[in-house]
Amino acid sequence: MNKRIIIAILALFSLTFAMAKPKAVRLVTENMENPLGLPTHTPRFSWQLTEAKKNTMQTAYRIMVASAPELLKEGRADLWDSGMVQSDESIWINYAGKALKDNQRCFWTVQVKTNNGTTDWAEPQEFGIGLTADSHWAGRWVGIDHLLEGESLGYKTRVNARYLRGEIELNPAKTVKRATAYVGVLGLYEFYVNGERQGTDVLAPAQTDTRRSIIYNTFDITKSLASSTTTGGKACMGVILGNGRTVPPRYHKHYKIPFLGLPTCRLTIIVEYMDGTQQKFGSSEKWKITAEGPIRSNNEYDGEVYDARKDLGKWSCVGYDDSSWEKPERATLPIGELHGQTAPNMTITHHIKPVSVKKTERGTYIVDFGQNMAGWVQMNMRGNAGDTIKIKYAERLDENGDLYIKNLRDAETEDKYICSGKENGTPWHSVFSYHGFRFVEVKGMKSLAATDLEAQAVADRLEFTGNFSTSNNVLNNVYKNAWWGIISNYKGFPLDCPQRNERQPWLGDHTVGSLGESFLFGNERLYSKWMRDIYETQRYDGVFCDVAPAYWTYYNDDVTWPSALPFGCEMLYRQFGNKQPIIDSYPYIKKWMNHVFEDYMEDYIITKDYYGDWCVPPEDLKLIHAKDETRKTNGALISTAYMIRNLRLMQEFAEMQGLSADKQAYADLEKKMTEAFNKRFLTVKRGTSPRPGHVLFPDSVFYGNNTSTANLLPLALGIVPDDCKEEVVKNLVTDVITKNKGHISCGVIGISWLMRGLSENGYADVAYLLATNRTYPSWGYMVENGATTIWELWNGDKANPAMNSGNHVMLLGDLLPWCYQHLGGLRNAEGSVAYKHITLRPNFEIQELDNVDMSYNTPYGKVVSKWEKDLEKVRWQVEIPANTTADVYLPDGTVKTIGSGEYTFDSKFNLMNNNTRPTLDSPVTQNAKIVDSEFVYEQTDFPECHSASIVELKNGDLVATYFGGTKERNPDVCIWTQRKAKGSDKWSEPVLAADGVFRLGTEDAEIAGINEKSTPATKGYIKLAEALKLAPNYFYSAKKAPVSTKSADDEQEEEWAGKKPAKTVTPVADKAVAEGALKDYRRKACWNPVLFEMPSGELWLFFKIGLSVADWTGWIVKSKDGGKTWSERKPLDRGFIGPVKNKPEIIAGRLVCPSSTEGNGGWKFHFEIMDLKTGKWKYVGPIEREMSILTQDMNPDGTLITNDTVKEHKPQPIYCIQPSILRLKDGRLQAVGRTRNGKLASTYSSDNGDTWTKVTLLDVPQNQSGTDAVTLKDGRHVLIYNNFSTLPGTPKGPRTPCSLAISEDGVNWKHFITLEDSPISQYSYPAIIEGKDGSLHCIYTWRRQRVAYKRVVLNP
DSSP states (O other), X not given: OXXXXXXXXXXXXXXXHHHTSOEEEEXXXXXXXXXXXXXXXXXXXXXXXXXXXXXXXXXXXXXXXXXXXXXXXXXXXXSEEOOOEEOOOOSXXXXXXXXXXXXXXXXXXXXXXXXXXXXXXXXOEEEEBOOOSGGGOOOOOEEOOSOOTTOBOSSSOBOOOEEEEEEEEOOTTSOEEEEEEEEEEESXXXXXXXXXXXXXXXXXXXXXXXXXXXXXXXXXXXXXXXXXXXXXXXXXXXEEEEOTTTSOSXXXXXXXXXXXXXXXXXXXXXXXXXXXXXXXXXXXXXXXXXXXXXXXXXXXXXXXXXXXXXOOOSTTSTTOOXXXXXXXXXXXXXXXXXXXXXXXXXXXXXXXXXXXXXXXXXXXXXXXEEEEEEEEEEEEEOOOTTOEEEEEEESEEOTTSSEEOGGGTTOOOEEEEEOOSOOSSEEEOOSSOOEEEEEEEEESOXXXXXXXXXXXXXXXXXXXXXXXXXXXXXXXXXXXXXHHHHHHTBSSSBOSXXXXXXXXXXXXXXXXXXXXXXHHBOOHHHHHHHHHHHHTTOOTTSOOXXXXXXXXXXXXXXXXXXXXXXXXXXXXXXXXXXXXHHXXXXXXXXXXXXXXXXXXXXXXEEOOOSSOSTTOOOSXXXXXXXXOGGGSOOHHHHHHHHHHHHHHHHHHHHHHTTOHHHHHHHHHHHHHHHHHHHHHHEEEETTOOSSTTOTTSOOEEEETTOXXXXXXXXXXXXXXXXXXXXXXXXXXXXXXXXXXXXSXXXXXXXXXXXXXXXXXXXXXXXXXXXXXXXXXXXXXXXXXXXXXXXXXXXXXXTSXXXXXXXXXXXXXXXXXXXXXXXXXXXXXXXXXXXXXXXXXXXXXXXXXXXXXXXXXXXTTEEEEEEEEEOSSEEEEEEEEOTTOEEEEXXXXXXXXXXXXXXXXXXXXXXXXXXXXXXBTTBOOEEETTEEEEEESOSOOSSSEEEEEEEEEXXXXXXXXXXXXXXXXXXXXXXXXXXXXXXXXXXXXXXXXXXXXXXXXXXXXXXXXXXXXXXXXXXXXXXXXXXXXXXXXXXXXXXXXXXXXXXXXXXXXXXXXXXXXXXXXXXXXXXXTSTTTTTTTEEEOXXXXXXXXXXXXXXXXXXXXXXXXXGGOEEXXXXXXXXXXXXXXXXXXXXXXXXXXXXXXXXXXXXXXXXXXXXXXXXXXXXXXXXXXXXXXXXXXXXOOXXXXXXXXXXXXXXXXXXXXXXXXXXXEEOXXXXXXXXXXXXXXXXXXXXXXXXXEEEEEESSTTSSOOOBEEEEEEOOSSOOEEXXXXXXXXXXXXXXXXXXXXXXXXXXXXXXXXXXXXXXXXXXXXXXXXXXXXXXXXXXXXXXXXXXXXXXXXXXXXXXXXXXXXXXX
16 A cells, blocks of 8 residues: 555544544633632632543543643643542532632643543633732722712712722832732722723622622733833723712612712732732822712713713823822721622623614604613714713603603613713713613714614623524514523622612512523522622521612511522522532521521411512503402412422531531421421312313312412422322413413412423423413513513503513513423433433423424533424434433433433334323323324414314325414405325425405405405405406415404304404505505405315315304305315305305215304204205205203203393203214214203204204213214214313303214214313314224314314224
């Protein structure tokens, strides 16, 4: 072989081998990259591994720490060499080397052994130890420690910024090795060295209660001192001091708001020389200070005033003339502990350009940035000297298009810039004030273009750890709003809101919310800092402040709000593996709990509660808080449930620290409190369900007053006895689905557990319904009404503005954990933390959710769970980081344990013999007799559909039809068809088969009752050929429809009750062709299509057109190519509507169509018979009916209601419609159909349909919804129906479950299979046929969102 080729192969092999090695990456110290000023001498190290091969696990590590990076390159560690430690641990590894000193810089690296090779030494990382002893500081606290003329403390605080400068003199004979500055301030600051601003942080430092602690920031200023060589070794330190929270924006209620001090500074500079010597410099009374700079006021609520005429020039440079400045005062010594930063500061996260700039009649400009956020606007300033330019901020506009400021309370939220006259597009933004806004109004600019300004969003500097998207746009938009809402409220601690005169770190807003936030953002450092903020608020008696830091001193002595401390500590441990906050917080939590037990525990029940289930959806949309007591949950129930959870956490926390006595005491108390809780709050009355077994009609087994929250807490917190759990779950589901019509009814407490509580108890579909709702109250309702963040209130568009922020995250509850844990499927495995061992187990059973794409950066690396599915199978892409393992739960019931790497799984749903509701302990199942399960379409242009029909052609192809549009009875509703070729696994795209469009003045228009007042044709889809010729480019989309607040069932009930039907919504069509070419065309809605294949093979599609049922006229279209194309619409003979819902039958040369009418005379069967030879139609009926009682007129025992003084109740002929025809073995025909009498209607014909017996009732449940039935080849009959009998005293029952029943004789029916059993209603208007192979083809409306198809084998 050629020598060169051999060398090339060897080189390639070497390169491949090198590339195949694992690598240690993302080295962090105290979970920060290259941190300086650490407040500990024993920092902790973490790293991640990139894998070269699958199943890579760390087996050992070696850490080296040195005083210089050069030493590490030489393989020398003068501070610590751990040696090769046999361990798979790679996070939070404690330093165990030589004692480190204050101001010491260190460098570290790691080498890792794995089962797939050993890494090279990682790229070294730096860390620095801060000044942990006050004696190590050189500087003093200095400032202007008094108010100046024009400054004020009070209702609206006004304090100028202070400008502090001091020059230091380095040793010019020595070379600077390293220089470090330690900057401590009361308030906020910007730090300059020799005219250069240090860092890019904003609104620094992270604010604290300076009576307890003060955070200083650390800077490496070595490079900035380089210019000192040109100034004789002199250097200038400059600090601008802003107010922050030490000077409260409002100081008019001294009992509530603490004043922590005017802005002051303590600065220490340590310069280290190459010869090993060092110099220390510090702020002192010898420096200079002024308040006569350009920042004339900075108030977090009201904004910033900047006077450019007072610009100070190069004030932070050596040689500046500061002779007019004052010497600073030695300031009052703060009593809080001065410590190094434990979390990154804030930064500008986004630069956002306007989406519109509109000039008002007033000459001002309204600017829309398209996104609610927290930050400020940077604008290019222009003006004459003395001109004032104002930028006022708001979250939304009012009805006149002006800023809506009512919900800002008295916050002015306005920045002011006074021009010097030297501006020529000078960019400016506020420095020490931020705002919550989407819109601004600019005053004082003669002209303004979109290029003149940008919004700058500000938040804590942290990693964006999670990504999440689904096939549902509503949920995607809610997630986006949540993302923006969370980051808008990260300001050194988690806030409630960023815009009004509050902006407080309320504990209750993040008690559980911190978990969801941790999936989106790497918030470990932020929350570790906040845990300290919380325990630093503890009063001498153990009570925590409800706001931490305690900027508002609300000590309401609650249970749920202070639980933010133990809950937050738990989150930090489970999500990030950091147990230090637990250790630090433990004594404070213990003291607080002891206080609660001593003062508020009676018979092991905690009686004290202050906030309740804060902000439940109120009965009046203008209210902030509900007044209806039935919506509220018992406060003692809430407090006791939370304390039980805290007792469990404290057992774990105690065990972690070896505190066995504490653990046992907490365990004993937890047991007693749990028993007392169930004794006090659990109601158990068995046998009370009117429909035993149905999820929406549970027994009276519930907690408290049976609110969602009352049942959720004991369920979610593991308090419910096992024998009561099923019924408690049912009561929860019933409250959501029935009482609240599929909507949320919880406030802050309940919503924290709702989504997971439903999913973990087998009702992920109900949770998904809540997550994707678009009507009030829901997160989607916020989106539909223009929100780009999360509102403070469910009714945020209408509620009293006194407490109505548009950017508030407390109502997110557990939505985000649910998205990641239940849709993405990501959880810590039992006993694991920080995702060392992972469980991946998505809720695949959510039928309408087609795909999820989730990724999350755990402390070990990225986890990916990306799946797509239909009703039968799943394709799932999984990625697991190195040094972890995962249990992957496939939908077929198998579990695979895998190591790191990328995987793709193709799996089918497990077909079981019984339809069971999946929980975390049972796999997704379907009935084994269902062999095909799918949606006829996944997505369409129209949002709703209903009333499906199906036929199997002679060649085995399937054709389905249904009506679809904005909403039932909306004029845009048309008839659609789809095909599924024999052997195919796909349905074709929907085809527009028929519309309700007519040209005015035509005979067809007259038949349909169309006139000039009818809806314009351009308000819907158009199939009519003559219309399309006039407008060949016509376009229409029902997706543009506004959301109706009423269901089709509600509107139907109104029509039956004689009320005016709900107003229809009218989406916009392509206006370019609307009023012109099609001005003479009008339309009505289409209804109830029915398919039938004639002996010739021609397909006939019957349907109805009308405003309502009473207005129906009958029409037909035909297809000669198996449903690919359809003829023009033709009317049926006048007075005939054809088969009303179910398929006709050919009997004795005639087409017998089962039909019915609805109206004031009741519901009546009739039959329309067409002679196939002559084409003539015959009307048979209405069919006589026996007398019966409507369910709404019925007592629970079935007798007539007689004691109602408001409404008369009387027996009436059976209300029956929508019959299906069966062929009995004795030659008779039987028709069965829907009623309002709680049972199925039946009638017989012995003469092929010419006459029929009186309609009677069968002993088959009827819920007042459509059915269908078919006679099989073997003579048996199958009924598809909702297996539920309407309750006495009610007009209709839930349209769930959807089931099949079998009968030998058409009278005695036996339930055979359940097709759908979700408590979410609307599995309705089904159709069923027998296929040529003997299988059953079932089709039905699926929640009016899609059409579901199932093929069922009778004898598998």
